Amino acid sequence: MTVSRALSNHPNVQKETRESVLKHARDMGYVKSAAAMAMRGDGTQIVGLLLPNIVNEFYARFANAMALACDQNAFQLIIHLTNDDKAVEELALDRLREVQAQAVVMVPSPGQSHVEPAHFDAMRVVQLIRQRTMTKDADAVLVDDGPALENAVRHLAKQGHSQIAYIGADAELSSGRSRLAAFEKGLEQVGLTKIPDLIRTGKPSFEMGRDQARDIIQNSPATALVCGGFEISNGALNAYMGSDQARSDQLAFVGYGDPSHYVWINGGISTVQIPVDALAQQAVDLIALKGADHPAQVFSFKAELIIRGTATG
Amino acid sequence: MTVSRALSNHPNVQKETRESVLKHARDMGYVKSAAAMAMRGDGTQIVGLLLPNIVNEFYARFANAMALACDQNAFQLIIHLTNDDKAVEELALDRLREVQAQAVVMVPSPGQSHVEPAHFDAMRVVQLIRQRTMTKDADAVLVDDGPALENAVRHLAKQGHSQIAYIGADAELSSGRSRLAAFEKGLEQVGLTKIPDLIRTGKPSFEMGRDQARDIIQNSPATALVCGGFEISNGALNAYMGSDQARSDQLAFVGYGDPSHYVWINGGISTVQIPVDALAQQAVDLIALKGADHPAQVFSFKAELIIRGTATG
């Protein structure tokens, strides 16, 4: 009827009629049914965000920036936590498909995608931080942290360290591979030999970082430790701060990601800083760009090494 | 047709037919349209969460717990950030109504609700931390922090402090009123007189906390500072850590909320610890309890004073 046109801003409706309709609608608190619109095929305003968790400050800041941007663009942001679990991730994607989400921004969980079926559908996909090859064309917003990690090793070597340990993700993740490669490249650049026992890789998590760091601190001759992952860094820091004061004072520490409190801890935690706001902005730009076709672009943002107290000589 | 019954687990369908249907559905990655279900009146699986922000570790942990619980209960969690702005909040609520969210968990923004219209509708409402009187029956999950705050004052007095400052939310918030009252009650209990210049209230935010703390540190004779809010605490801590080392060493500090890193900063930040996981669990229980009627219950969880380095004599 006419009210539909009035509410949809169609031209063919009397000025007074429209205003009357709009007023009444406002008075009775009417809102259009998103379900009906979706069913007609008008699409939804829903965007999904899949993260391992949301307590890690990096992810929290990313989610915060995205939520803000989504509110501005009249999107609804649905968040699912995957805990880096493939099965949970697939479930979340299916649920997003149920509500016909326009797009998903996701941190792909480790493990090769076993030829994912129709888990994506019409959703635009933006991969964050990590990149997985997938059947579906997907944009990617990545971090170029190689130079910063090499730089960390060079810096530590210059401080006289020759026993530099590394904790990072294993080769299942593209980011795990590339960070480890950067670390090793750094060693090579300064002429240090790779010590297998000081290189720990695995499924990245707070617990993994904490346990590996604890072991390194207690049982290895390492004099410096470099982290290659957000949760790993926090876990390792937990072990570092909890360890015997004298022992940790002898260990140089370089974290990954830059939670706001790192600057206040232990004279300042040195770290690889990731430009989280730029990443979030790029991700939102990609999903706001509801352009029809998908050129599947890849963006990369440079990380920076920040030297503070824990890595000065 | 028959496939509908098969997919909906109705009894009236041949075993082999059902299995065939299910198999094909899985193969082609079929998922039910949430839009169609919603339109029929079956309700949605959507739950809204309205928070001021999500970088503050308290809110992040709350959101994390809720997101996890929602995934388990097959809910979809839509997050909107209000930045404590009333207008933004109302907009977010309307958007949640559009998608027929089952429930909203919200931290009400400051300011009396100007007889909110139909902003709620059929959504179950759970107020978090703060409570606002509203036309709609709403559950509330609150923090009983009075005893902990009184305790903080008593502890500081016992350490010899007589010039104790307080930064908190103003009277627009029930929580602001009650925390201030608890602080003053604490003063009274130890026989200290209230010093108006050392009591700062206003719209709670990181900036507000930082600026007030900076002013107190630089221009007041206070020897101790108690915070009455999450962002205020982080802002004040920022000023505290950034201030002249000598000056801040002379100032005892009691924060609010217990971000994981407080324990590592400056010998340990004393603080009022809120049981965030219990709060989140209660909120989820309330929304999972899709029981028809609304008894509008109020829950209260006890906060605890944690004394660390910054409040020891």
Next chain:
DNA sequence: GTGAAAGCGCTAACAG
């Protein structure tokens, strides 16, 4: 055991 009809809220495409 299976099929046909109807309706949830909305709007594009046609009448009038």
Next chain:
DNA sequence: CTGTTAGCGCTTTCAC
């Protein structure tokens, strides 16, 4: 300028 028809995907009736 305004009204009617039809159909988006799904599940209840109610026949068969």
